[in-house]
Amino acid sequence: MELPLFPTTVVGSWPRSNEVLHGLRDKKAGRIDENEFNKIADKAVIDCLRLQEEAGLDIVSDGELRRDNFISFVADKLENVKMLTVAELLDYVEDKASFEEILGTLDVPAFSLSNPAAVGKIDRKTSIALDDCRFLRRHTDRPIKAALPGPYLLTRSMWVEGLSQESYPTKEALADDIVRVLREELIDLIQAGVEFVQFDEPVLTELVFTNKNANRTFMCGALTAKADREEELEFATTLINRVMEGMRGKGTRIGIHICRGNWSTQEDVLLRGPYSPLMPYLSRMNADQFILEYATPRAGELKDISILDGKELGLGVVNPRTEGLESIDSIVERGKEAAKLLSPEKIFLNPDCGFGTFAQRPMNTPETAANKLKVMVQAAEILRQQL
Template sequence: MLNIPLFPVTMVGSLPRSKAVIKALGRRQKGLIGDKEFDSIVGDATLEALRLQEEAGVDIVTDGEQRRDNFYSFVAGHIDGIQLMSLTEMLNYVEDKATFERLLNALDVPAFALKNPVVTGKLKRKHPLVLNDYLFLRQHTNKPIKTTLPGPYLLTRSMWVKSLSYNFYPDKVSLGNDVVDILREELMALCKAGCTFIQFDEPVLAEVAFTGPHDTHTFMCAALSEKSSPEEELDFAADLLNRVVEGISGKMKTALHVCRGNWSQREDVLLRGAYSPLIPYFNRMDIHQFVLECATERAGSIDALADLLPDKEIGLGVVDPRTTRVETVDFVVNNVKSLIKHRHPKQIYLNPDCGFGTFADRPVNTKEIILQKLHIIRQASETLRSCFGIL
């Protein structure tokens, strides 16, 4: 499906945006610039993101998500029936305002700055979500491309606010049906265009697994809505994802990214816990690869992945995108060797734990440190190829 070497180096998705891109994103949301000017600015930024990856020796590249204000709220500009709201604005509509305020304090984010997509009408895909981004990048590189999309559970849960959404979608199940249809439409368009690798981002699954239905949340915007029991929510998430990718196996590689939060450099506000409670649900998902945060001690032991079905690939997180400390080649190699006890080398991809710029105005690292970390992954991949007899 992809012409790649053993232990390929890839990205989770995002890279930091320049001041020019951040300004353009804001001006576009306010209708102050048109598509032509915006595309020119972010096109240059995308090519810069590509050059950084090429310099670092990345085998499977992304567009750096340069056209997105964050990894999932950008859909508001592509789908009718969605309104972008700051977390401060959402406070006016949630039912339990006191609890919501406590959650905002726990999140360690600027509530007035971060925006969340909220359903305020019937959903309809106006134009492609990421297809044009893929086509642009395809024109400028011969390398394999990974295209990233927000997952169906993330979108469904983050966008449903009862007082605003109920008249159009009385519950999350009804909203989920339309989210699935929109993502399938996008997936089929990408497949037709020749896209061979798609990753769905569902970081909020960790929040579901590691906190109870009414515990204090510590995660990003998508975790702020109420949830049922973890079992019910994870069943719902697996069902939504399987419906999105139904019939796509063999046409493109599919991946799912899960982490424990990537909006802050403060370890104490991020989630922790091994993947064990998620493995049964991973095994139900019709996905080729799981792209997992594993370079931080908060992720628990790699041995928790032993029970993952043997045909599943792992995109192993081998560097922490939030720290200025640059990992060593030995650190990466040793983590990969720990996984080789449970996976064939051909099933292991190497990537950072998360993206480097989940939110456009809140990157977690500098381009200088990012380049160093990607170089380390590349050197480790070459060492591993040599160890396993493949140069």
């Protein structure tokens, strides 16, 4: 995959149209089948793709428009996984009052979000992202990015005490099958020639930035109680490396996306803190690129990336949760700052996170999202000329 300096791409999700939202609801209610829904989604994906192409992106995605959200959609793709609303999952939380307080404090609508829970032995019943990539390939000649939930995110989300224990006594037992399933999907994506596979692991920041109610908290659907911070980070690092083993260097770039949550436009309720506590673990993760948010002050200083020497950086330069457009000059300056810490050949430009993380609760409008991408592409062109 030949790319220019400072390649531009998206993190994944795009705001769903009203037609797609109605289609998702109708499919869930059984009023339409998968084929009927895909007719609706196909058109929306092509519309999303054209906006990315018109903006000038170097690497495009399907906007995750067929997904209810970036993780719960796996309930349709895996055997013995049930999609439950966060409100339904409250039945399995010991301290319901405390948990509901967390949801309220963090601006989380319990009845609009959903989470996949393992209720038996899991296996793939269909591809997780391959079919979507094949459709996208038929409509573009640009490199494609596919996003998958990471193994730690899936383990923390899908192992629910009282639901999963009969098949998986511990979350570590579930993790073994999650690693296997993700490896199977990654092999298929590599063989299909998908140029970029991104694993989403936002819960890693929950491990280091959550203090109050630290034993059990909401972070993008991760409801499983966590152990000691260092123990969990070691566990996450091991899972990621098990998925990646033998997969790099086969023509597909593999990245790990780590943000601080993208469930609300209220920046003050989202997690904040520098990446520095995670960097020793990231440096040991066997990935080509780390996709990190740096368009928000909540992310700390850019100097923390210097430890990633030899790895690529997906530099977040536009905030998907704000209405205002970032200036071209500010993005150029951010790119130059990163280029003092890493080789320019190692730096990609992207939004901090997706523009439509949850189907029912997009972070922005398609119009604003498209304009932010255009500004980002213009900044990349200036950086290529100057550096």
